[in-house]
Amino acid sequence: xxxxxxxxxxxxxxxxxxxxxxTHVALYVHDGSLHxxxxxxxGPNDRFVVYAPNLAVSAHGTEFTVETIADEETMVTTVEGExxxxxx
Numbered sequence: 683x684x685x686x687x688x689x690x691x692x693x694x695x696x697x698x699x700x701x702x703x704x705t706h707v708a709l710y711v712h713d714g715s716l717h718x719x720x721x722x723x724x725g726p727n728d729r730f731v732v733y734a735p736n737l738a739v740s741a742h743g744t745e746f747t748v749e750t751i752a753d754e755e756t757m758v759t760t761v762e763g764e765x766x767x768x769x770x
Contacts, residue, residue: 683707683730688715688749696733704728711756715749720763740766 687693691714699706704727709716711734723743724730730741732748734756739748744763750756758767 683721684719685709686717688717690714691716701729702727707731708733710734711748711750713750715747717745717747719745719761737767737769740768742766 692712693714693716694710694712696710697706697708704725706729709732711732716732718730718732718741720730720741720743724741732739732741734748734750736754737756737758739746739758742764744765745761746763746765747759747761748756749759758765
């Protein structure tokens with residue numbers, strides 16, 4: 683898994699844990715953008731979630747970008763694969 687933080691962005695690693703034999707990663711994009719590429723599918727107990735001020739993006743082995751546009755606006759772009767987006 684590769685995560686590229688755009689210059690000037692503020693991204694926080696909120697969690698990196700092993701739970702039930704799987705790896706759970708949580709990142710929070712406060713400002714700017716984060717491009718993520720997951721080369722191999724995640725295992726059944728793995729989780730990779732990117733949070734932004736108004737949503738959560740769960741990845742399932744894909745390539746995507748999360749970019750904060752304004753306080754209440756975030757853009758999610760999927761390059762390959764699929765993600766699950768949950769808005770507040």
